Amino acid sequence: MSRRGERGYGAAVTSAERPLLFLDVDGPLIPFGSSSAHAETAPADTSTSAERGNPLLQRLDPGVGARLTALGCRLVWATTWVEEANEVVAPLVGLPDLPVVQWPDSGVEEGPRGLHWKTRPLVEWADGRPFIWVDDEISAMDRQWVAAGHPGPSLLHHVDPSKGLLAADFSALAEWLRAVAP
Numbered sequence: 001m002s003r004r005g006e007r008g009y010g011a012a013v014t015s016a017e018r019p020l021l022f023l024d025v026d027g028p029l030i031p032f033g034s035s036s037a038h039a040e041t042a043p044a045d046t047s048t049s050a051e052r053g054n055p056l057l058q059r060l061d062p063g064v065g066a067r068l069t070a071l072g073c074r075l076v077w078a079t080t081w082v083e084e085a086n087e088v089v090a091p092l093v094g095l096p097d098l099p100v101v102q103w104p105d106s107g108v109e110e111g112p113r114g115l116h117w118k119t120r121p122l123v124e125w126a127d128g129r130p131f132i133w134v135d136d137e138i139s140a141m142d143r144q145w146v147a148a149g150h151p152g153p154s155l156l157h158h159v160d161p162s163k164g165l166l167a168a169d170f171s172a173l174a175e176w177l178r179a180v181a182p
């Protein structure tokens with residue numbers, strides 16, 4: 001029943017090609033909120049070497065991986081953590097190894113003023129496929145640029161970096177997915 005070679009440019013997407021979900025770490029998974037207290041009170045001898053290296057990792061929600069997986073998207077790391085997202089973050093949130101977007105050297109292809117440096121590489125990575133981008137640094141310029149240059153459906157979902165991904169965020173993602181890839 002799947003239509004090989006066709007991409008879901010229209011309203012519906014085949015189940016074989018679930019939308020991509022580009023996932024940022026700092027902000028969405030590691031909130032920068034005012035809860036510095038609990039990040040510093042955990043006894044150091046119970047943490048792994050990775051956690052000792054970065055106390056912010058204690059802000060990771062160990063259940064967030066399951067909620068992300070339940071969305072049914074093809075999850076892709078889109079973060080300055082690059083490979084360390086798989087090595088350090090994934091095991092702490094219950095995610096398997098995921099593909100990682102590699103970033104071009106800065107200044108290689110500057111976009112218009114105000115465009116996030118991730119936006120062009122993500123659109124190129126998506127290559128017309130439907131995608132969600134979850135990040136705390138999405139702006140109106142990114143939305144305009146994606147709408148103009150990306151032929152498939154897209155959802156640029158801004159997350160409040162002081163709170164990280166909340167139930168309301170997951171509801172918004174699920175609602176978009178129901179409409180685009182039922």
Ligand SMILES: [Mg+2]
Pocket residue numbers: 024025026027028135136137
């Ligand atoms: Mg971020």
